Amino acid sequence: MIEARGIVKRFGDFTALDGVSVDVPTGSLTALLGPSGSGKSTLLRVVAGLEQPDAGEVSLDGEDVTRLPPQSRGVGFVFQHYAAFKHMTVWDNVAFGLTIRRRPRSEIKQRVTELLDLVQLSGLAKRYPAQLSGGQRQRMGLARALAVDPKVLLLDEPFGALDARVRKELRIWLRRLHDETHTTTVIVTHDQEEAMDVADRVVVMNAGRVEQTAPPRELYDHPANEFVMSFVGPVNRLGDTFIRPHDVELLLEPNGSTQEAMVQRLVHLGFEVRVELVRDDGETLSAQLTREQVETLELQHGQIVYVRPTHQTVFAD
Amino acid sequence: MIGKYALRLASLGYLAVLLVAPVGFVFWRTFEHGVGPAWDAVTTPDALHALKVTLILTAIAVPANTVFGVLCALAIVRHRYPGAGIVNAVVDLPLALSPVVAGVALLLLYGRGRWLGGHGIVFALPGMVLATIFVSLPFVVREVVPVLREIGTEQEQAAATLGASGFQTFLRVTWPAIRWATAYGVVLTTARALGEFGAVSVVSGRLVGQTESLTLYIQDRYVSFDTTGAYAAAVVLALLAMVTLILMTRLKPKEGTQ
Numbered sequence: 001m002i003e004a005r006g007i008v009k010r011f012g013d014f015t016a017l018d019g020v021s022v023d024v025p026t027g028s029l030t031a032l033l034g035p036s037g038s039g040k041s042t043l044l045r046v047v048a049g050l051e052q053p054d055a056g057e058v059s060l061d062g063e064d065v066t067r068l069p070p071q072s073r074g075v076g077f078v079f080q081h082y083a084a085f086k087h088m089t090v091w092d093n094v095a096f097g098l099t100i101r102r103r104p105r106s107e108i109k110q111r112v113t114e115l116l117d118l119v120q121l122s123g124l125a126k127r128y129p130a131q132l133s134g135g136q137r138q139r140m141g142l143a144r145a146l147a148v149d150p151k152v153l154l155l156d157e158p159f160g161a162l163d164a165r166v167r168k169e170l171r172i173w174l175r176r177l178h179d180e181t182h183t184t185t186v187i188v189t190h191d192q193e194e195a196m197d198v199a200d201r202v203v204v205m206n207a208g209r210v211e212q213t214a215p216p217r218e219l220y221d222h223p224a225n226e227f228v229m230s231f232v233g234p235v236n237r238l239g240d241t242f243i244r245p246h247d248v249e250l251l252l253e254p255n256g257s258t259q260e261a262m263v264q265r266l267v268h269l270g271f272e273v274r275v276e277l278v279r280d281d282g283e284t285l286s287a288q289l290t291r292e293q294v295e296t297l298e299l300q301h302g303q304i305v306y307v308r309p310t311h312q313t314v315f316a317d
Numbered sequence: 318m319i320g321k322y323a324l325r326l327a328s329l330g331y332l333a334v335l336l337v338a339p340v341g342f343v344f345w346r347t348f349e350h351g352v353g354p355a356w357d358a359v360t361t362p363d364a365l366h367a368l369k370v371t372l373i374l375t376a377i378a379v380p381a382n383t384v385f386g387v388l389c390a391l392a393i394v395r396h397r398y399p400g401a402g403i404v405n406a407v408v409d410l411p412l413a414l415s416p417v418v419a420g421v422a423l424l425l426l427y428g429r430g431r432w433l434g435g436h437g438i439v440f441a442l443p444g445m446v447l448a449t450i451f452v453s454l455p456f457v458v459r460e461v462v463p464v465l466r467e468i469g470t471e472q473e474q475a476a477a478t479l480g481a482s483g484f485q486t487f488l489r490v491t492w493p494a495i496r497w498a499t500a501y502g503v504v505l506t507t508a509r510a511l512g513e514f515g516a517v518s519v520v521s522g523r524l525v526g527q528t529e530s531l532t533l534y535i536q537d538r539y540v541s542f543d544t545t546g547a548y549a550a551a552v553v554l555a556l557l558a559m560v561t562l563i564l565m566t567r568l569k570p571k572e573g574t575q
Contacts, residue, residue: 048478049477049478050474050477050478069477070474070477070478071477071478071480071481071482073478075478076478077474077475077478079471079474079475081471083471083472083474083475084472085472085475085476085489085490086472086494087493087494096476096479096481096489097479097480100476100479100480100481100485100489101480141475144475144479145478145479147479148479148480
């Protein structure tokens, strides 16, 4: 269990964290989601002890660790740019924490073998980080962090430097790893899809504050405010009303509650088709349809259709 | 094509005229009458003493500036505090300042009756050591600082989260990354310490057979019209410098390993 209470952190004139409180339950996989500069990485570094907060408290499993150095906190940290020890082999990288703790040689050997197996790097133990791909380096970083049996595992944009395909593979893999080990894990990301895919709980941050904390589905279905609504998925904004593109229904004939619009563009994204529309009052919006729906409606560029939202959200001020 | 050859010719010619010819000439003049006279000239008690003084100065100044240089580089790069910029600038002072000025400054500070004055500093070995340290101070710092900046702090932070103390982190993570830069700085420091003339000249008092380093001895021989002695001692100094350079090239890791 990680409890952060009223964390304030300033860098000169910039307030990175403006009184943030977050709870991470034991055994959960929680994502800190937000745009750059929202304070999510700073919060993670405060939990790890790599930054000292100007105010507030951090406790791990009920113990106040606010003034403890990172060495004594029992956290595993994974860095966006790997932070691999460049002059050590993969084996020595993973063994580092255990060597520092002067564990018996046989124990180190057994543990490192196990971990390399877990992260699928067994054959590469004698390589140097420079001889690994980005994905392999990051798996090594994970094994290194897990070697010391951390109370919590903290990942700072761990897949941010990897290409899209490897990102997806690794996050599925991370989820499986978590299901096996149940280590309390916090992952920082600016990618809402990644957060929703991997985490059981998502903390949405913006400008040094927490906007909402919820499971992925609830976040999507019941966003607390405009910011969350537009950050966790594509959205049409029409006056005070927010409509998800998949909640826009297109009809060929008007009925009482529809509005006229013209098809401006059809974007084929495999199974899905994004239909970009312009209403007669000049407002633009997009609708997300399946390929079949588009074919049934025989939609074409320039065609007039009638738009009806099936679900819409209005936030009270 | 012509441009390429012209460039090579220019650079080689420049080296030949300004470096190789003078040094070669010294070697030639030294061994003009065979090895015997040259050997006799460098094995006089005064010559041997001068060599000993130079080696002592180097043996103290180089380790001192190596330890200080690495610590100072860490202080400049790894810690944010008011005045770090000033430290960074002051370290370069010996590069900008004429060694004679350094010598005079030491004389003013440590001379008899001066602020930190006392017997046995100026016109003695301790003063010469201080002068040598002064002029050879920046090299290790200057080599290590850019490497520390380049490697960044993430590896050190990773080591901290894995439980390594500050010293363990330095030993296992930081030092392996900066050791070649340090070695190169040591070589430059050594070369400077061996060859220092101006500052040492001012503070030494130039007592023959007592406070004369090899460079001072060479000049002393030369102005006494003992050209054989001067050239022979110059060759010894040049050989010491070459050994330093050769050691460096042997030490340097081959490009592309690791």
